[in-house]
Amino acid sequence: MGFDLIPGYWLFLLDWLIRLAALAWIPVRSPPAAARSWLLLVGFVPLFGLPLYLVLGHPWLARVRRQRQAHASQLIRDRQAGLGALRWSPGQSDTEDITRLIERLGDFMPMQGNSVELLDDYDASLASLIADIDAAREEVHLLYYLMFDDRSGRAVADALVRAAARGVRCRVLLDAVGAKPGLRAFRRPLTAAGVEVHAMLAGGLAWRSLSRMDLRNHRKLALIDRTWGYVGSQNLADATFVREHPNRELVARVRGPVVRQIAALFASDWFIETGERLTLDAFVDTLAGNTPAQLLPGGPAYPFENARNVVVALIQRARQRVVLTTPYFVPDDVTLGALRVAALSGVEVQLILSLSNNQRLTRWAQRSYYDELLQAGVHIALHRPHFLHAKHLSVDGRIALIGSINLDIRSFALNAEAGLVCFDPAVTARLHAVQDGYLADAQRVTLEDWRRRPRWHRSVEGIARLADSLI
Structure with missing residues (x-):
């Protein structure tokens, strides 16, 4: 016994x-x-x-990846030392500390002379990318999280095949998990056509020697002939991959010196994944507009949480109004505190989220934050007809951030992300027009109505919030 x-x-x-x-x-x-x-x-x-x-439990990367990122960062800083004529100086502006923070975190300095076009129409944005690929004469670089075997994915793949047939050097980086359907469908035909294709953060058994298995490269970047660059939230997939709620995205199509930074970020990721160093010496910088801009990269290969730190600094910088748009809202305590303090200080804080959401646990978790934010005076609007997948924010009509960064712990700590920060009232005004369009077709959430929700909802929300670091 x-x-x-x-x-x-x-x-x-x-x-x-x-x-x-x-x-x-x-x-x-x-x-x-x-x-x-x-x-x-x-x-x-x-x-x-x-x-x-x-x-x-821990966002670890293999030593070789961290070493390659450090090497790439140092190379970017060294090359920028000779580009002083392109550096934008805010002078006495109170944005100088923001530009300095972004440069210290993500290596890239603020550059003057850029043009920025905001593409809010899903199909038109994809058509613009394909048209630029079809017009390319030297080089096409694409870095995307998702690529599906659908009409949009095939259209991009076909454009790459046509470009390679003209003698254009085409390189494609796709996340190994997010773009698995695209890699399965297009990798062989693209490679056969002369396109270089690599999977980022390969899954399966390979993850053990590379990184924590759920780390992802979530960036969406394109570079055409070192002349045009794309930064935003849109993937290489049809808008309807979320059933009944077509995606709504925002992409910045840029020209000017900041395109050099997009090229450098692609080259960094290419080096980290393949060990091959791409040359950027042939770059010709053209002043294309009046927008000062700066690329903000983030991810677990950097020493700090770049995206979180800059988002918090921008919220703290706001004196009148800050508008934040994100499909996934699971903030850490620092970001949550910054939103509360800004609202309690009299800043108009507008949070635009999507009423529909393709991640059920995330949807329940983000609802758990509404009560305390509404109580502090934060305005919350839920966009109805689309799955609002766009990610951007604006501050005081002067600063705009557009990219792939969600306001959640995953984007801040686990994903490789990229955003374009523009210090231009004209660009910010165009972003405000997009944001106002969201608000015109959104459900406003009030504290009184929110507190009428069933009690069991609160229990589920609280349990989901406990998993915020696991989502």
Whole structure:
């Protein structure tokens, strides 16, 4: 009888050893908010929670990837030293600290002489990209998170084949998980046509030697002949890949010196994935407009959470109005606090989210923040007819950020992201027109109405919020 109890004692001992080990180890390796979520999971189900933490709990990258990112960053800084004539100086403007922060975090300096076109129509944006590929004479570089085997994916693949047939050097980087359908359908025919195709952050068994398995390259960038650049939220897929709610996106089509930065970011990712160094020496900088702009890259290969730090700094910079658009809103404590303080300080804080959402757990988690934000005076609007997948913000009619950055912990800490920061009232005014269009067809959320929701909703929201660091 006594021997029958021995396995139970060992299981009981193992159960508590895991809990104690997690208590000593997890807080050292994870931020406090993430540590709380993981400790709660390990505390409830130790035998399941600890293995899951070992796989997903820490945003680690292989040493070679971090070394290559550091090398690329240093090279970018060294090359910029000879481009002083292109540097934009805000002078006495109160944006100088923002430009300095972005440069210290993401390496790229503010550059003058750019033109920025905002593309809000999904099909027109894709048609513009394909037209630029068809007009290319030297080089086409594409870096995207999603590429599907659908009409849009095939149209881009066909344009690449036509470009390669003209002798254009085409290189494509696609996220190994997000773009799996596109890689499966187009990799062989593109390679056969002379297009160089590589998967980023390859999944499967390869992840063990490369990175934490759920780290993703979420950037959406295009570079055509080192003349035109695209930065935004739109992928290489049909707008209807979310059923019944076609995607609504925003893309910045840019020309001017800042295109050099898009080229450098692509070259950095290419180097990190392949080890091959692309030359940027043949770049010819053309002053194409009056917009000062600066590229903001972020991701786990950088020492800090670049996107989060800049978003928080921009919110803190606002004195009149800040408008934030994102499909996924699961902020960390710092971002949440910045929004509350801005609203309580008298700044008009407008948050535009999508009423429809293709991630159920995220939808429940983000709803858990509405009450405290509404109570602080933040305005929340839920866009109705589309899946609003665009990601951008505007500050005081002077600064605009457009790119792939969601206002969630995943974008801040786990994904490689890219955004274009424009210091131009004209660009910001055009962005305001887009944002006003969202608001014209949105459901406004009020504190009184929100507090009438069923009590069981609150319980589900609270449970989902506990998983904020796991989403």
